[in-house]
Amino acid sequence: MQLGIDIGGTYLRYEIKHHGDSVKKGMLKSAGTGLCSFIESFLEKEKNITTVCISYAGQVRDGVIMGAPHIEIDRHHIKAYIENKFNVILYIENDLNCVVLAEAASCRSKDVCAIYVGTGLGLGVISDAVLLRGHEHIAAELGHIPYKETPFRCACGKSNCIELFASGSGLAAWKKYYGVDPDLSLQALSQVQDEKAKRIYEAFIEALLHAAGTTITLFNPEILILGGGIMKGNEALEDLITSKIKAYAMPLSLQHVKIKISQKKNAALEGAFLLKDYHG
Numbered sequence: 001m002q003l004g005i006d007i008g009g010t011y012l013r014y015e016i017k018h019h020g021d022s023v024k025k026g027m028l029k030s031a032g033t034g035l036c037s038f039i040e041s042f043l044e045k046e047k048n049i050t051t052v053c054i055s056y057a058g059q060v061r062d063g064v065i066m067g068a069p070h071i072e073i074d075r076h077h078i079k080a081y082i083e084n085k086f087n088v089i090l091y092i093e094n095d096l097n098c099v100v101l102a103e104a105a106s107c108r109s110k111d112v113c114a115i116y117v118g119t120g121l122g123l124g125v126i127s128d129a130v131l132l133r134g135h136e137h138i139a140a141e142l143g144h145i146p147y148k149e150t151p152f153r154c155a156c157g158k159s160n161c162i163e164l165f166a167s168g169s170g171l172a173a174w175k176k177y178y179g180v181d182p183d184l185s186l187q188a189l190s191q192v193q194d195e196k197a198k199r200i201y202e203a204f205i206e207a208l209l210h211a212a213g214t215t216i217t218l219f220n221p222e223i224l225i226l227g228g229g230i231m232k233g234n235e236a237l238e239d240l241i242t243s244k245i246k247a248y249a250m251p252l253s254l255q256h257v258k259i260k261i262s263q264k265k266n267a268a269l270e271g272a273f274l275l276k277d278y279h280g
């Protein structure tokens, strides 16, 4: 049996699969939940698990957690520790890498980029069927490319990152700054009769267009998937981005690219289960 885990800044979701079928699912708050201690207590109860597959919202390299902006780390060398203590194989990969593995598998393409707008702004890239990781396994940190100066500080330490405009945490910061109702969704921001709310919405869309256009220009994907909590259920964004992207990417790269909103419930968890079969 396989244990799949998707840990982000807010929730830890898990699922047990047996011969590909889902046997058990669950969810708990990430705060106060150490990933390593969660796995240990799980494996002590569930003796039939042979594989642990983890999608991790942070920087991971060769089974070692190097850093995470929104998750408390209770053990860095998690693969070696768990494999030595239990008779299992553990895979762990950055969440956006898991996401793009799942998206690419579904659309059967070798050139896919996935931009996810959640707490942050993340990107996963599969180019010619290979996951793009970079020398230190921190490639494609789209959210932290310099964009415009803001009155806030990003989790990375800078104050001009593009995710300070196009992310859940960015939206929250601007709502607080302008005194706009913190409960307004992205869609609601565009609909209310409030100049400040409209300004936040427009700045979000412009930053997202910059991020998407830059991604298309740099990586030349066949398919660009847009997903994440902020995009979910926002199908209108697909048309909006497609109609406006021309001004934000190199014309030649735009010729054959398809831009789609993700249809997946949890691409990160789905991708985590694919890690054991990915040998890139």
Ligand SMILES: [Zn+2]
Pocket (backbone or CB within 6 Å): 143, 144, 154, 155, 156, 157, 158, 161
């Ligand atoms: Zn940053």
